[in-house]
Amino acid sequence: MRDRICIVCGRPLGETPLMTLADMPASAQDIPVKEELGEEQGITLSLHQCQACGLVQFDCEPVAYYKDVIRSGGFTTTMVNLRKRQYRHFIDRYHLEGKKLIEAGCGQGEFLGLLSDFPVKAYGIENRESLVRLAREKGLTVWKQFAAEGEFLASDDGSASGPFDGFLSFNFLEHQPDPVGMLRCIADNLSEEGVGLITVPSLEYILQYDGYYELIRDHLAYYTFDTLRYAVEKAGFQVLEEEMINRDTLSVIVKKNSAGQAKERRTHTPVDISGLKESLDTIGRELEALTDGLKSQGKTLGIWGASHQGFTLASTTVIGRFARYIIDSAPFKQGKYAPASHLPIVPPDHYHMDPVDAILIVAPGYTDEIAGIIQERFGGNVEILALKSNHLERI
Numbered sequence: 001m002r003d004r005i006c007i008v009c010g011r012p013l014g015e016t017p018l019m020t021l022a023d024m025p026a027s028a029q030d031i032p033v034k035e036e037l038g039e040e041q042g043i044t045l046s047l048h049q050c051q052a053c054g055l056v057q058f059d060c061e062p063v064a065y066y067k068d069v070i071r072s073g074g075f076t077t078t079m080v081n082l083r084k085r086q087y088r089h090f091i092d093r094y095h096l097e098g099k100k101l102i103e104a105g106c107g108q109g110e111f112l113g114l115l116s117d118f119p120v121k122a123y124g125i126e127n128r129e130s131l132v133r134l135a136r137e138k139g140l141t142v143w144k145q146f147a148a149e150g151e152f153l154a155s156d157d158g159s160a161s162g163p164f165d166g167f168l169s170f171n172f173l174e175h176q177p178d179p180v181g182m183l184r185c186i187a188d189n190l191s192e193e194g195v196g197l198i199t200v201p202s203l204e205y206i207l208q209y210d211g212y213y214e215l216i217r218d219h220l221a222y223y224t225f226d227t228l229r230y231a232v233e234k235a236g237f238q239v240l241e242e243e244m245i246n247r248d249t250l251s252v253i254v255k256k257n258s259a260g261q262a263k264e265r266r267t268h269t270p271v272d273i274s275g276l277k278e279s280l281d282t283i284g285r286e287l288e289a290l291t292d293g294l295k296s297q298g299k300t301l302g303i304w305g306a307s308h309q310g311f312t313l314a315s316t317t318v319i320g321r322f323a324r325y326i327i328d329s330a331p332f333k334q335g336k337y338a339p340a341s342h343l344p345i346v347p348p349d350h351y352h353m354d355p356v357d358a359i360l361i362v363a364p365g366y367t368d369e370i371a372g373i374i375q376e377r378f379g380g381n382v383e384i385l386a387l388k389s390n391h392l393e394r395i
């Protein structure tokens with residue numbers, strides 16, 4: 001095996017990972033169909049911390065679709081208001097009225113569309129053709145392109161091109177195997193005074209509140225303000241503002257730095273991942289106790305939530321062998337199988353044909369809503385459980 005190097009600073013990652021996770025889903029988005037199950041299997045992921053720049057990262061290849069921005073739906077009012085507040089501040093503070101902004105990785109324009117309330121010229125690039133089409137149907141100026149180093153960002157017909165005055169990047173950088181190359185491409189397509197707004201999930205939040213099941217192969221890098229700052233500086237930006245948003249997300253405003261790139265870094269703050277390791281033990285033990293208890297009473301279990309968290313719990317614990325199925329309301333997931341564990345994904349109505357005695361909800365943010373649906377549609381005889389942070393709770 002060749003030595004893996006840090007995706008930001010290029011130095012060797014070393015041989016000792018912070019943590020190794022076996023039987024993890026190979027991808028969160030490519031959900032296998034029956035014919036693919038023979039080939040499909042879980043993978044081992046090694047989480048490393050770069051000894052030079054401190055970035056925490058997996059040492060694996062990226063998923064096949066890392067250039068595409070696939071946002072899971074369900075945009076809450078809170079998220080919309082948050083984005084609008086960010087836009088208002090960014091545009092006012094950096095005098096972007098009437099200027100050209102580009103979102104690098106805009107998906108189907110979920111966030112780009114919210115810019116139409118503001119006095120700017122908004123553009124977006126997206127790698128996945130079907131998403132570009134959806135964005136255009138909403139009337140947005142979006143074309144197919146990916147910000148790789150050396151790319152000139154412009155629409156095919158030349159009607160939209162740089163230099164742009166500002167850029168936006170929402171939870172996309174953590175998927176990238178070459179984050180510095182992506183940021184350099186963007187910098188090269190900005191005006192001299194160009195600014196940008198970047199968000200990524202916070203490593204500290206995951207370490208403090210989440211279990212190991214939040215780790216996902218799609219997210220190659222787990223940034224802190226410190227390691228994110230180093231990555232953007234290496235690409236020729238300087239950080240003007242840092243803010244924690246929605247408790248779990250890092251948001252930074254950057255500006256092109258005329259002084260050039262950051263110097264090489266050789267020091268870092270070691271990260272403490274004991275909470276993640278503990279969650280692997282605790283959750284594994286609690287789910288074993290749950291299945292033993294149900295088994296001894298001749299009872300059965302289902303899971304609700306074909307999310308990456310649900311897939312990970314199914315493939316890394318006993319419930320993947322014990323549960324009968326995973327329920328999910330999204331039609332495009334139904335009839336397929338969970339990666340690695342190969343549990344069938346079924347619609348909610350499947351319960352009536354093949355009832356279970358207990359259902360474990362694995363859908364962070366939607367637990368109460370789903371518990372309500374179960375009580376209403378399946379009646380009061382189903383035992384409802386949910387995973388909250390590091391523990392199993394009865395509802």
Ligand SMILES: [Zn+2]
Nearest residue numbers: 006009050053
């Ligand atoms: Zn590094």
